[in-house]
Amino acid sequence: MEQQIASKRRYITGFDGLRAIAVLGVIGYHLWPDRIVGGWLGVPLFFILSGYLITDLLLQEYGRTGRIKIWLFWIRRLKRLIPALLVMLLATSVIIFWYFKPLLYNLRSIVLTNLVYVYNFWAIKHGGSYFDQWHNPSPFTHLWSLSIEGQFYLFWPIIVLILVRLKVSRRKISSGLMIGALLSAILMAVFYSSTNLNRVYYGTDTRLFAILLGASLAFIWPSNKFKLVVKPAVKRSLDLIGWLALAILLFALFTLNGQWAFTYYGGMFLITIVMMVLVAVTAHPASTFSKLLHHRILRYLGTRSYSIYLYQLPVFVIYSRFTGHPAKLLDNIIEIIWVLVLAEISYRYIEKIFKGTPIWSKIPRNGGIQIYAASALFLLVSGTQAILTPQAGQDPPKTSLENRLTKNKQQLAQANKKAKIIAKQNKKAASSVKPADQTLLDQYAINEQQFEKMQKIPVSAVGDSLLLNAAPNLQKVIPQMTVDAKIGRQMTDVINILKTLKDQHNLADRILITSGTNGTISKEQISQVMKIAGDKRQVYWVNDFADRNWVGLNNQNLQQQAKKYQNLKIVNWNILASQHSEWLGNDRVHPTPTGSIEYTKSILRIILNTGKDQ
Secondary structure, eight states: OOOOBOOSOOOOTTHHHHHHHHHHHHHHHHHOTTTSTTGGGHHHHHHHHHHHHHHHHHHHHHHHHSSOOHHHHHHHHHHHHHHHHHHHHHHHHHHHHHHOGGGGTTHHHHHHHHHTTOHHHHHHHHSOOTTOOSSSOOTTGGGHHHHHHHHHHHHHHHHHHHHHHTTOOHHHHHHHHHHHHHHHHHHHHHHOOTTOOHHHHHOHHHHHHHHHHHHHHHHHSOGGGOBSSOOHHHHHHHHHHHHHHHHHHHHHHHHOOTTOHHIIIIIHHHHHHHHHHHHHHHHSTTSHHHHHTTOHHHHHHHHTHHHHHHHHHHHHHHHHHHHOSOOOHHHHHHHHHHHHHHHHHHIIIIIHHHSSSOSGGGSOSSSHHHHHHHHHHHHHHHHHHHHHSGGGGSOOOOOHHHHHHHHHHHHHHHHHHHHHHHHHSOHHHHHOOOOOOHHHHHHTTOOHHHHHHHHTOOEEEEESHHHHHHHHHHHHHOTTEEEEEOTTOOHHHHHHHHHHHHHTTOOOSEEEEEOOSSSOOOHHHHHHHHHHHTTTSEEEEEOOOOSSTTHHHHHHHHHHHHHHOTTEEEEOHHHHHHHOGGGBOTTSSSBOHHHHHHHHHHHHHHHHHSSTTO
């Protein structure tokens, strides 16, 4: 027997569980980016939930009253979001001002743009990549998503009110929103650039599709129109679809790399559609997921997901700087505990206090008002001091390494141009090389015959900042080496560059690769490189030395694949760097000028002892 439709506004029981999955995914990605590589998908899941819930509430309000009180909606949203955000921003600013002054740079712009919900626009130009957790990570990078939601809350109630007053059918509106979501996904593909992910990852236009999909669902799947009990066949269908969607989502959380081109050429959009289906199933009170995702642990995390999201990255970044070493498992546990404690404080004493009215009646008696007033005064005064310090209004100065890399980058274009000219000369001209002076030979530990040999070898070098750091040394000895190096470069970029070079017939018979410091290298990616190289090209791959959890696995994959491919030779920089810490700079990754010469020598030794010219 079917029960009546739940026509009144209801609490959707499974949504807290979905919020929990979303925030756990984000935390998992920030702690273990090499394992939970798709944890960033928690953000579009949040977007879908926001799009659905906000639209559903607005439609219900119009259905009950015949109008939408936009000003009251905005006030409710501000009370829900701004207090906890402001406290986190100020508290983090104070800690940065007291203990971690290098993080003060640009703090003023970061705080102000977050408070007016345009931080994502600022981050496109000034922020670091969301996927680069190596180069001076910011405790505020994750806040870009709140800005997009804030922009949605500003404009969406006006749009909804216009649409419903025009009496456009819900199906047509839903279809229009689906088309809008598709256009947003197309924009993501159009603006995608492997060398600058910020534009597509932080852009409102390129990320709006998740919110639009949620809003579209609300028009045709309203939460107050479901039957509380349905026929067994309908329930089985709902559950089957739900389990399939959940399985796909969990698989994506562990596999969908946010730096793959596929992700931006439709992969993210497809997974977002799957998540929309999961939201739809969970919203139905008759589905198993409505109850399954209402488990008390998930419910606890879900109700506190906003505060958990706010505090997770500040805790991770500040804790890492405090300890001075990459986090191990025990560190991760401590970090998670800190996040949960701070989130609980934020939820109990900020979020719940500002939820509803009146505010003052919810503050505990017996000194509660005085504690709130003193805390607010302290945060405002200390936080303002941090934000107004001159350093907070400046871009961070470049380190000696950054200056060196900038200089090398400027010299690279001329050196590559010279290398191409030499490569085009005939054999007779190419063999007419000037003898090296003894200082150069001694510096790189090679003899005159070896030097002459290196002068005649064309090499295509592709890599990250380690290659950029060593490029002048390498090109001094190997003048026919063309170098394509960039700070923060990922393995996916290296593969794309190699493909382009090959398609343009510019890929030399010898390939040098430096990649792996900034992220994972899979066996499949190594195989892709070797497929591009073919059997006739020699590939020299420099492994990595860095105290990051993915580096060991990268090096292991390289060693295993070197046994499979005879034309793959590994330059074992890991062993040399581990034995000579004096060769490394302050970051314990990039070689000093002296270390860069040793880095170059290690590459030269492998090239001279392998390949068809040995």
